[in-house]
Amino acid sequence: MRTTKVLCLALALLASMAVRRADEPHVARASITSTADLADGKVVYERKCEVCHFSTSSEKKIGPGLAGLMKRAKFKNGMVADDGHLRRVIERGGKDMPGFRDSLSEKQIRDLIAYVKTF
Numbered sequence: 001m002r003t004t005k006v007l008c009l010a011l012a013l014l015a016s017m018a019v020r021r022a023d024e025p026h027v028a029r030a031s032i033t034s035t036a037d038l039a040d041g042k043v044v045y046e047r048k049c050e051v052c053h054f055s056t057s058s059e060k061k062i063g064p065g066l067a068g069l070m071k072r073a074k075f076k077n078g079m080v081a082d083d084g085h086l087r088r089v090i091e092r093g094g095k096d097m098p099g100f101r102d103s104l105s106e107k108q109i110r111d112l113i114a115y116v117k118t119f
């Protein structure tokens with residue numbers, strides 16, 4: 001039993017590495033996130049998002065607080081809280097939020113999504 005579990009974990013890890021190397025956006029989105037990705041996502045968040053959003057509160061700063069964002073059923077803007085919608089907001093922005101499609105790489109967006117999901 002235990003061996004099977006360890007083997008599964010090892011395989012999952014290998015698979016995630018393979019996916020990352022392929023760097024194909026729609027496949028990579030499903031990849032397992034490593035600690036390194038979260039650390040990178042944190043850096044992106046601090047540089048690009050923190051100025052307008054609290055990560056540890058749902059209070060409004062300039063935009064709504066993001067604490068617990070992905071544990072809610074919906075965002076404040078009414079979108080279902082899932083990865084696809086989070087990506088859409090990050091890429092396209094909103095009424096008073098700039099879009100980041102042109103200023104963040106695919107990997108940065110992926111790391112950022114993984115990091116925001118920890119709030």
Ligand code: HEC
Pocket residue numbers: 045048049050051052053062063064066069074075076077078086089090093094095096097098100112116
């Ligand atoms: C200039 C300020 C500003 C920056 C920078 C900014 N946002 Fe926003 N964000 C907003 C505002 C304002 C809203 C409210 C909706 C609107 O006006 O578009 C918002 C809405 C959101 C929402 C929807 C939340 C909800 O509950 O409806 C998410 C998620 C979000 N932002 C994530 C991010 C992330 C991640 C970044 C960093 C890449 C970021 N924002 C950068 C201002 C900003």
